[in-house]
Amino acid sequence: MVCLSQKMKKQYNLNGNLIFESPDGNGWVEWVEADDGTLHCLVGDIKIDKEIDVTILSTFKNRSDETRFKTVVEVKEYVKSLPQWNKTKYYSKITELGSSGLLDCKTGDVIDAGFEYDLHPHLVIKFNNINRKEPCAMCGSRSQTKIPLGLFLFDYSSSAVFRPVCNGCGEKYAPILVRLLTDFYQNEDDSTRLPIQE
Numbered sequence: 001m002v003c004l005s006q007k008m009k010k011q012y013n014l015n016g017n018l019i020f021e022s023p024d025g026n027g028w029v030e031w032v033e034a035d036d037g038t039l040h041c042l043v044g045d046i047k048i049d050k051e052i053d054v055t056i057l058s059t060f061k062n063r064s065d066e067t068r069f070k071t072v073v074e075v076k077e078y079v080k081s082l083p084q085w086n087k088t089k090y091y092s093k094i095t096e097l098g099s100s101g102l103l104d105c106k107t108g109d110v111i112d113a114g115f116e117y118d119l120h121p122h123l124v125i126k127f128n129n130i131n132r133k134e135p136c137a138m139c140g141s142r143s144q145t146k147i148p149l150g151l152f153l154f155d156y157s158s159s160a161v162f163r164p165v166c167n168g169c170g171e172k173y174a175p176i177l178v179r180l181l182t183d184f185y186q187n188e189d190d191s192t193r194l195p196i197q198e
């Protein structure tokens with residue numbers, strides 16, 4: 001059973017939504033009943049944006065069969081028994097089904113029905129002064145960040161840090177930034193190869 005595995009040790013109730021913290025990252029779980037009555041759970045990402053004090057419950061990544069609960073009512077009872085999520089004042093659900101607007105974590109009141117949030121990964125070009133051996137923050141592939149400038153992901157969800165991103169993922173999510181970097185290194189190479197004028 002993936003949904004409530006040992007890894008998801010810390011669990012919270014956010015207005016009936018289950019939020020979990022695990023060493024592999026944080027997320028949220030939603031249970032849905034299939035036509036034949038069996039339960040499935042969908043596991044999605046969460047992002048904590050401290051700047052605007054919002055927890056974003058976003059896109060579902062995994063789906064698995066539920067064995068621990070038999071009905072949605074049971075699930076609701078269980079989630080209700082968990083400590084309340086209080087790491088931000090507000091939250092918003094932004095999935096394939098649309099946006100919930102901005103809600104108050106404590107009361108569930110809608111604060112701003114038209115709330116929108118850019119879920120695209122926050123990629124930036126940043127000075128890089130060390131030889132990083134970290135894998136790409138997005139796909140996990142081995143890649144070497146160039147010195148002195150590299151592409152990074154600003155990771156809101158865990159501890160607000162910059163993590164290196166490979167060229168392939170850069171091409172996919174921020175092609176303009178990759179082009180800028182390519183131009184930069186191209187020019188740098190050209191300038192070092194310039195013939196010395198006599």
Ligand SMILES: [Zn+2]
Pocket residue numbers: 136137138139140141165166167168169170
């Ligand atoms: Zn990558």
